[in-house]
Amino acid sequence: MDDRVTDMTKFFRRRSTLHLPITLSACLIALNVTLMVCWIIVLARGAQWTALTVGVLAFTLALAGMIVWLVLTIKEIRLNNRQANFVDSVTHELKSPIAALQLYLQTLRMRNLDAERREEFHATMEAELHRLDQLINQLLEVGRLDAIGQNEMPEDVDIPRLIAECADGAALHHQVRVADTFEFDLAPVAVHTQQIVVRMILSNLLDNAVKYGGEPPKVHVSLQLNGTRARLRITNNGASVPFDDRKKIFRIFYRGGNELQRTRKGTGLGLYIVHTLVRRLKGWIHVTDRLDGKPGCTFEADIPDARPLTPAAETAPSPPRAPAEVRR
Incomplete structure (x- = not known):
């Protein structure tokens, strides 16, 4: 399983950069503007106003299309990079608590620890399980945000x-x-x-x-x-x-x-x-x-x-300024 996770992480780490699409788009836009200026000069001298109007509209539409393509490409690349970051972080967040739990369980099984040390290990394992549970719940929540609370x-x-x-x-x-x-x-x-x-x-x-x-x-x-x-x-x-x-x-x-x-x-x-x-x-x-x-x-x-907040709305006594302490 670790090998599959690693392979998936490597695949999604192929992050794209913005240099190529921006450079290519800038060159195409510059070429389009140059051709449009030349077209206007040539046809204006020959008083070919119909062809001039059609040509200007065509070049304008081409220029607008290039700009829209550039904007969409940049958005797509940025989303791809955010998704790659997401896969990296989720991979790490899933593997870290699992590895920690395995280590603590092996230590508890192989060594005769005193009660205080065992309690410390149990507290750490509980925290790692809470972290893992929180991550899984967060991943599930994103997929059902529109439905959350609808049945309540x-x-x-x-x-x-x-x-x-x-x-x-x-x-x-x-x-x-x-x-x-x-x-x-x-x-x-x-x-x-x-x-x-x-x-x-x-x-x-x-x-x-x-x-x-x-x-x-x-x-x-x-x-x-x-x-x-x-x-x-x-x-x-x-x-x-x-x-x-x-x-x-x-x-x-x-x-x-x-x-x-x-x-x-x-x-x-x-x-x-x-x-x-x-x-x-x-x-x-x-x-x-x-x-x-x-x-x-x-x-x-x-x-x-x-x-x-009225007494009828309260489901529990009003909390003090600081809630109960959490064990380290």
Whole structure:
């Protein structure tokens, strides 16, 4: 199986470059313009206005066709490169936890470890299984985004409670403590929609904030109610997102750079899922630099159909400012 995965990875790593299509298109466009100018000069001297008009229209259509071909080719190459990066990242993300689990199981089988050491191994194996489960769920979710939540009735979703639960999951995934990583400023807000949709938005945003945070990661989560809209801000202490990438990061497979040279783990699916589901709720999301000027970035999402959280809408007691800690 490893050989098949490796062969598939090598096949998809044949990334195309933009140099050839851009150079070829520039030459064809220049040739087309030159021929059109010569055509106009020759026919204008002979006062052949009908032929001149037809020729100019033909050359214009040819020029427009070349430009459209160039744009479509560039888009296709960029999509191909993003798909190649995606295959590389998924291959790595699938093989890494499996290899780690095999190593820990072999160690547990071959050595007589003390209870503390065995507990440490079990915790690490649990985290690797959680990581693998999260990746598989993410891959499945992308294929059924349009159908997610369609079989559920809308309800008043307790946003602070979901934030606490998703923060626990992100902390477990990245082996950090919730109390050391997260700060919360959460107003009691509910959104009338399907719970699974909001859970997927929050889990992907919080996981992304921890993943791309500093060393150690620090994440501040605020939730406010503005009229009938919920305003969510998630700020971390990592690197800021370059201005040119602030829209691209919400595209499917997009992670920026070359997957073979990247150190951060991921598939380029999380923010695409977030963007798609937020838009489905008729909201918006964008990323900016931190307002305090410190290193990091802020993801800000605005979701409609929000209201104050009432006791009848709560399915659990309101969470404290910091959720329960996650074991290392």
